[in-house]
Amino acid sequence: MNQPVQTHTSQDLRTYGERYGIDYRFPTLMPHVAPRTSVIRGHIQELAPARGVQLVASDIDVLQRYDSRSYHATPLSIIILLEGQAEVRLGQQRQELSSGMALSVTLDVHQGLQATQPSGQHIRALTFAFNASRLAEHGVSVPSHGSSMHAWVLPSFLSQALDQAISSPLGGTALNVLWEGLGLQLLAHGLPNDIRASCPGTTPSEWQRLEQIRCQLHAHPAVKYSTAVLAKQAAMSPATLRRKFQATYGCSIFEYLRRRRLELAYELLLQGHCIERVAQRVGYQHANNFTTAFRQRYGYPPSFLRHGT
Numbered sequence: 001m002n003q004p005v006q007t008h009t010s011q012d013l014r015t016y017g018e019r020y021g022i023d024y025r026f027p028t029l030m031p032h033v034a035p036r037t038s039v040i041r042g043h044i045q046e047l048a049p050a051r052g053v054q055l056v057a058s059d060i061d062v063l064q065r066y067d068s069r070s071y072h073a074t075p076l077s078i079i080i081l082l083e084g085q086a087e088v089r090l091g092q093q094r095q096e097l098s099s100g101m102a103l104s105v106t107l108d109v110h111q112g113l114q115a116t117q118p119s120g121q122h123i124r125a126l127t128f129a130f131n132a133s134r135l136a137e138h139g140v141s142v143p144s145h146g147s148s149m150h151a152w153v154l155p156s157f158l159s160q161a162l163d164q165a166i167s168s169p170l171g172g173t174a175l176n177v178l179w180e181g182l183g184l185q186l187l188a189h190g191l192p193n194d195i196r197a198s199c200p201g202t203t204p205s206e207w208q209r210l211e212q213i214r215c216q217l218h219a220h221p222a223v224k225y226s227t228a229v230l231a232k233q234a235a236m237s238p239a240t241l242r243r244k245f246q247a248t249y250g251c252s253i254f255e256y257l258r259r260r261r262l263e264l265a266y267e268l269l270l271q272g273h274c275i276e277r278v279a280q281r282v283g284y285q286h287a288n289n290f291t292t293a294f295r296q297r298y299g300y301p302p303s304f305l306r307h308g309t
Helices: 011-019 132-137 158-167 172-190 204-219 227-233 238-247 251-268 275-281 285-298
Strands: 004-007 021-026 038-050 053-062 064-069 072-081 085-088 093-098 101-107 114-117 121-130 148-153
Touching: 004 011, 004 172, 011 038, 011 064, 038 172, 038 285, 064 121, 072 093, 072 132, 072 158, 072 172, 085 148, 093 101, 093 148, 101 285, 121 172, 121 285, 148 172, 158 172, 172 204, 172 238, 172 275, 172 285, 204 238, 204 251, 227 238, 238 251, 251 285, 275 285
Parallel strands: none
Antiparallel strands: 004 038, 021 064, 038 053, 053 121, 064 114, 072 101, 072 121, 085 093, 085 114, 101 148
16 A cells, blocks of 8 residues: 655645545634645555445544534444544543554434544554445445444454455455455454344354354365364354354455465465465365366456566
8 A cells, every 4th residue: 555645735635535525624723724725744545345335444644633523323344543542522422542452333413423643643544434325245244323332442353354354465356355345354253233233143152162263264275174073163064154254354264265375376476486386385186176266256367476577
């Protein structure tokens, strides 16, 4: 996500806020100079890594304090603070956020999220917004009215994965696949209790066990897995594991594994490893099978990356 450093005025933030339903205020600035005064410096990137998912990544220095209030309904947003601090309020609730924390928010039009960003700090933050249809695909339903927020600590492995994704050399489809996977992990960890309970037949304990299985697949994609062994680890029947994994992550266990293998292969090819070695390292016994799967996923053969063409 290497973007040129830019300076944004209060008017720039207000224009940005019009797109996302956020009202910005600048209490330390006089009205007649506020539109021309620089408020933040850095870069903000907007991505749509998957259908129904919006990602905003910020890496900024706060030059002037600013306050914000959202006024659009949001089925579910997950805000991750990788660096910096902020104070957020929702009605009578108040929460201090610091580095390594996340906030899951469901909002209606009657009660918006308010936040204060103190000046003189560096902020790195990510916001994943999921629309209702995307959530429904994963068996998640949200209340039709009312606002809520749920603060939680980001697991260290997930924090590291987000940092790696931000600096990833991947681009295009590969980068979208990477961010989509991370968004699903955040969804698994960050569902508030009232939303989590509405997922048909899935308890918080089951979500944790499913995430342990997913982390195992992600960390060791070259291993030969069987549904029976994974189901035993998850304390579920094979049929239950297949059904709940599909509902949680939007794909089957072995489709997830295939995506992860090809994602890792993409990274290794960019590093200069030969095709045969990459195929072995990501779990393919035959380079031809790997080449076919890679072409189907990315639209070109692995030699395209290997030769830098």
